[in-house]
């Protein structure tokens with residue numbers, strides 16, 4: 001048996017969470033078309049006859065970090081680089097930015113081997129651009145391997161799985177055979193609600209909110225959950241609730257449906273919106289909401 005931990009790192013929005021979900025074959029980490037969707041280190045487990053690969057999804061490393069929350073996100077990502085067996089550096093096909101450059105810089109000092117994953121190849125209109133692109137990328141640093149793939153279509157994902165298992169050490173499984181993520185249901189409820197909010201709300205607001213699961217009861221095939229959506233100002237609360245509560249209702253319905261799909265239970269979900277002024281820059285509030293290293 002082989003087993004080990006693999007950190008998945010890269011700038012925001014390159015598809016790290018999509019990749020981890022595709023590898024695990026289940027949704028363990030939320031995905032949205034906006035940067036800074038992932039806010040914690042999230043473990044997803046791939047079980048195979050040859051062993052167990054534990055992928056650690058991380059917040060996208062970003063350069064502007066004006067608030068304590070941003071700094072926490074970067075620290076959570078960088079903390080994943082210690083004590084892993086392998087690092088996957090995820091970039092987007094045909095799109096190399098200063099933020100990728102900054103991630104590359106952070107990878108100079110790491111001990112673990114680094115594999116390069118060139119994601120979103122499905123978006124390349126001109127596939128002949130891929131090879132020269134990869135040549136440019138590998139000129140910047142040596143990689144244990146390079147795998148172009150698409151987390152969305154699953155194209156070439158197996159090539160990555162082979163490269164990963166080839167580099168994991170021999171060892172006993174880290175998780176029981178039926179467990180595929182490192183977190184519990186309360187975390188899932190909060191994250192699913194946050195995903196729906198990020199998707200429903202305009203650009204800036206998602207960064208000002210966090211979701212806290214308040215209660216969770218399972219009665220047979222029924223799951224009762226309530227969660228609080230915390231925002232920074234009264235005005236934001238109004239937007240999250242929407243006119244006549246329409247926005248909150250839409251978010252609640254989408255979250256409930258997904259939770260029903262994920263748990264197989266019938267779900268009753270109650271959502272509240274509360275204000276905690278300036279929480280994204282308040283260390284005590286961050287700690288309370290689970291943003292602690």
Ligand SMILES: Nc1nc2c(ncn2[C@@H]2O[C@H](COP(=O)(O)OP(=O)(O)OP(=O)(O)O)[C@@H](O)[C@H]2O)c(=O)[nH]1
Nearest residue numbers: 012013014015016017018033036037038060151152
């Ligand atoms: N076309 C295409 N889109 C992808 C692919 N992988 C991810 N995406 C999209 O890219 C966007 C960002 O995906 P995420 O998985 O949330 O990206 P991330 O790197 O985890 O982002 P952060 O958590 O914010 O750092 C979403 O809209 C995904 O659907 C892919 O292989 N092809």
Ligand SMILES: [Mg+2]
Nearest residue numbers: 016017037038
């Ligand atoms: Mg993510």
